[in-house]
Amino acid sequence: MNMHVQGLVVTHTGRTLLDVDDLRLERGRAVTIVGESGSGKSLLAHAVMGTLGAGLEAQGRVVIEGTSYDVAERRARRRLWGRVMALLPQEPVLALDPTMRVRGQVAEGAASFWSDRRSGYRAAEEVLGTLGVAGAARRYPHTLSGGMAQRVAFAAATIGGARVLIADEPSKGLDDHARNDLTVLLHRHVTAGGILLTITHDLDLGRDLGGDVLVMRDAGIVERGPAHQVLITPSHPYTRRLLAAEPGRWRHLWVRDRTSGATERTADPGGPTLVQTDRVAKGFAGRTLFSDVSLTIRPGDRLALAGPSGSGKTTLGNVLLRLLQPDAGSVRHTQELAGGRLQKLYQDPAVAFPSRVPIGAALADVVRRHRPAPGRLTSLLAAMRLDESLLQRTPGQVSGGELQRLSIIRAILVDPLLIFADEPTSRLDLVTQEETMCCLMEQVERSGCALVLVTHNQALAHTVADRVLAVAG
Amino acid sequence: MVWGRPAVAGVAMVVSAVLVACSGPPGAAGGRQPRGGPNVLRVVGPFELHSLDPARSDGFFTRLRVAETLVDADGRGDLRPGLAAAWRVSDDQRAWTFSLRPDTVFHDGTKVTAETVAASLTNARGERGTPWGDAPVAAITANAGEVQVQLDRPYAPLPAVLAHAGTQVLAPASYNSDRTVKKVIGTGPYRVERIEQPSAIEVVAFEGWAGKKPDIERISYQAVGRAETRALMAESGQADVTLGIDPVSRQRVQRAAGVEIKSVTLPRTILLKVNAGHRVLGDLRVRQAVSAALDRKAMATALLRDPEMAATQFFPPSLSEWHQDSVPPLAHDPSQARELLAQAGWAPGPDGVLTRNGQRFEISLRTFPDRPELPVLATAVQAALKELGIRVNVQVGNSSEIPAGHKDGTLELGLYARNFALVPDPLVTLLNDYGPRGADWGAMGWSNAELARTLSDLADGTDAAAAAAGRQQVSGILQRELPVIPVAWYRQSAVVSDRVNGFTLDPLERSWLIDEVRWSS
Amino acid sequence: MTTVPPTLAADEVEPAVRGPAPARRGTLPPVARVLARRALQAVSVTLLVSTACFVIVQNLPGDMAYRIAAGRYGYDRVTTASADAVRADLGLDAPAWQQLARWWADLAQFDLGTSLVTGGSVVHELRLPVTSSLQLAATALALAVAVGAPVGMAAAWRPGGLLDRLTTVWVAGTRALPPFLLGLLLIMLFSVHLGWLPAVGHGSASNVVLPAVTLAVGLSGLFARVTRDTVAQLRGSGFVTFAETKGLRGRAVLARHVLRNAGVTLVAYVGAQALILIEGVVVVESLFAWPGLGRTLVHAIFWRDVPVIQAAAVALALLVVLINTVVDVAGLALDPRPRWRQVVP
């Protein structure tokens, strides 16, 4: 059995969003599609599955088990869902019904469930057991960890026995550990003789899955071949650029030497202390996130707080900034930090700006309050390669990468002594991530301010920071 | 206690089931099919039942012929035997003796005796502010099977007072130990079957009734407050007898099929009460001017839809003994009104409002909405007086604000309808209203010795010729002095469906005479 | 590198400590917590509402005794004598605080006192209004949900479709029609011209139809709209899409996922409307001569019947609490997620 996609074109009001001439998927061999956001890779998954949005026109054919389906006709493939082909959802926490226990949600995917509830439940418990989450059967989704939710969603998607599994950005929002779990699950599907099509911008996932890799850009495929070849020694310039954007491969003046962990740089150990914590501890709802954390941050320090999601690194950062009260211990700030010289960058910059006000108006308030040198805003915009017309827009009308750079400008305008960056690039794709980090680090280098970076990406942490503080769960 | 979800859902379901269960048993639907079968006479009226106490129940149970008074009255106000077969007065006019109708039983089967009647009447004396409570009664006793009422002084209208609904006779079992009424057990041709206060009453014919058996076995009464809703019910055949039809609806209902309008002129006059002790209104010329300013004919035509109801004097023609053709009628005469006001020293100010010595002619008029025509008439009075340059401030509020204003002297004008037949003899009402000190619903700050003496003579009892002369004198004085200004008389209308015939309206509103109604087929 | 121990613990398969912690020992389960909170609210609301009513009524202009006398003896038979009798009878000359204290003391023994106007026990006087108000509200709600929910569901299946646009027009139309006009029109049509239903009255099942329909017409449009918005939103949600790609048929998705989740929103909305229905239908009550709470309240205020005002207000307030409780409990039953109180910094 195999699957064959032929002459697939997706357009929207005349504009071509996806144009893939020929794509073959075979049993036992994973196929991974990588590329920037907007390259059309997600559309491919949905076109194959038959879940394209109503406003999109599609043409082409998908041949599954010898039966040919017209891509434009979406209904015909519906009866294949669950039995022949399945979609592993993005962000499994959102894909589970919050009002229903896990067992029922898994069981309803089994064909037997509709004739005999009890055998459906048995099947569900069995599958959950083999995935190591038997205990989740009677729980509600909101009580599951991200990794467990991922496994539950996998169980629900595959219990119907579908051989074709399409995974759309399955690693989005997962920390390293959960991502490893995911890789194992996907591998298991492939080795059991399934067909796997994975859409991701996570190059490591592509490498781990092996098989074939297709690189997409601007609606088309620019390079294809075995994973070890494409993702290690690429031939197309775009693929090379993509690879170079991985934090581990960055080449910039401000990049720290990752290989020699011993040569640690602590800027001016004798210098004044900006922030000092003494045995702080914090917990929520009876659970301790961290305790006995003692830290000193001096001007020019670069500290990374790394750890899996939910481990409390953001909370620790907020305690450092005195946005949160610690449960125990104390946090002291130097006098100089008063007056707004301590700034924060947010994971989602869209929520860090007043949402219904033009960005320019929000920045004008900052300028009015802090009176930076005249022309500073204009020069910063130029330095970040941002057009001034962006200032007329509201945050929702600007792309994530641009907005994060605008929020860097806002932080820099007040001449900060310490910037706390909370996962500033985790929602951006690789190329944009590099661009954004470049902008941030150039300003940090120039002003000599201290940086505290929160990230779940170990490579990024080690690339940027002098010190990495691992925060456990 | 940990509740599983099924249990919680169960609780929610039980609660909703209870809510739905309140919806009552499914019954026969259909508008024309009366509740309880076709043999029920459905009466609809504006009156709500707020209390079972005879003094407070607005005559509900006498009108429904459940309870009886010792004395009854016919449509002209002539007294008839009720529970009492006959009565007589002692020579000194201070003791009245009532002999009871023999072999009468209450609805609970107990026999009516002089003792039970005396006890019931004594209970009713407890309510002050009623004709019976205010009558000069010294004692009520049972004496050799007869009821005797001892008076403090001669009081000719006593039998009429004992026809007032507040004196209805109830069985001993009707009362709680504290003399309040717990249920109504009367002696009439109908007994109470069901009461749903304040809006529904159902009565059935009483088997033990010794008189003529009524044709209608079962009657239901439904109170409906809004006149327009009542008219709709009458039109749609959802009521057999609809009481209190307003003049406007009357015009429309007349055209509906299968119904008939019954009308009767009531001994009721819509009056403009004047504070005659008032700095402005104390001047008779001003009162006369106000009276002459009113175009009663136009008001009656437009608002009551009945030109005949324009009052030309205090007593309506239906009170034939009191209505005097000889009295010069009240007429609309604006020029005379202006002249009278000018004589009284009132001259138009710069904004058209009359002034005298820098004082503007601005007065307030209190009325209440319980009778729907009153606020409308008040508005018409307001507009009419505005023509003369009198600024009237209409206050539509609670009816009690008129007696309250009378008491504390703040009332200037008040508009209301006065019923002269609360007691079948209008004399009782007049004695109270136009006595030397005035009364809540009568004169204010005005007294006339001649009128007081005439009324008191009438109350003491005189021969027929002297009484007629006295009544003529009363009418004349009221017309000349205008302690109150008559505005309109009153016609009551009811709609009767053609399912029944024999329905008549009692001009005294004492009874709905339902025991005389018959099914048409 | 600073010596930070590599404490990246392996993600245990059964994470006992990860995710929101289970309820702490010693705290009540959610349902009991809701009930306890609502019970407390019921007590405080009773005291507050009754006291507020008392104080306001005491301070209303006009002599209370006259008002009560007007209620007792009828509008044209109230006199100064009867008002004096009322004052003496009811002890209205006593200081206000004594009257209030007496009411509280009686309330503590579940005695709501007697009506100043009719002299009957307040509990007895209120029984009919409370049950008829509930009956009318329940019927109107049931009708509105029975019509509105399916229509909304159908409209959501094709957003922008004919039915969807029709419900928009329906909502606008019914909102523009004041209930009293609608009621009159319904009486004219069904009662006067067709003669199918009784216009007014209370007691038989057919009586409730017209007033309930009058109320339900507007409500059903709103319910259809809310259902449509909720369902349309749910249809775009991740778990509904996922349920579909799991292979569930449309009806199964509807039954197993959409309905329950839509119920969470709808139950809260129905609850809010129930409150409005119970307290705000005095117009419909007046038009259809329906002996409900609103009408009782209007009369009681008109006559200054303090115990009845207090008891009716307390009854209404308690109904508000009761309905909120039912909504809370139903919400908990439908959606087990904890509701975090919004923390204000």
Added chain:
Amino acid sequence: MSTATTTVPAHWPRWQRLRRLSPTQRCAAAALVLLGLFAVAGAWVWPDPAAQDLSRFLEPPSLAEPLGRDHLGRSVAGRLASATRLSLATAVACVATAVVAGALAGVLAAWRGGIVDTVLHGLSEAFVALPALLVVLLVSAMSGGGLWTLYAGLALAQWVEYFRVVRARSALVLSGPAVEAAGLLQLGPLHVLRRHLWPDLRPLLTTMATFGVGTSVLALSTLGFVGVGIAPPTPELGLMITEAFPYYDEAPWMSLAPALVLATVLVGLLGLRGKESVS
């Protein structure tokens, strides 16, 4: 409806935004403006809406009297203009008061938290439990038929709604990252009010307020219908409908005209809101 949802760039001048109104919104606005003109102009054409001419009662519409005369011979058009003026003015005043009071209290409670929040929230809970009808009835009983008390009663019954919404919404905004960032930037409370709270609350408040005006007009006329509203002869829409009802077949223009005005106001306000947002 579709164009109503298109986002208008925030930097567009106001008049240009007006241009982007949907056809529905334009029709609604036009209807309301016409009604407003009628109400204002009516004051000149018919200076005394209570002027009677009993001899001309129930006169049918004519050129001089476009809506005929009522049962007291008063000009229906004149009364209607006066009633529209009164209804709209009172409703707008009620809603404005309720919005200002509710929004201020809501922002205060969300911002200050602690005892201020506890007190204000407790107060609002009490008002929620207190039936709105009771509030209006009691307040209007304080002086029968006075416009002031009616206004106070309606405003008092409505502020809670705005308070609750504003408090919840403000708490959300104030606890959000944008305000946190503003705090770190030390931009001060004025900036938070102007750039964060007001832009976020404005669409919500305008939607609620247009809805509230409709509700208030309806409430006023409903109170008129029940008989606890404005005292006659002051013309009021609900009262006019009530007064006219008995004449519905004799003089249909009498009841039709106020009902039509009421419907126009409600539909107009509904249409003005544009995108449907119940709940």
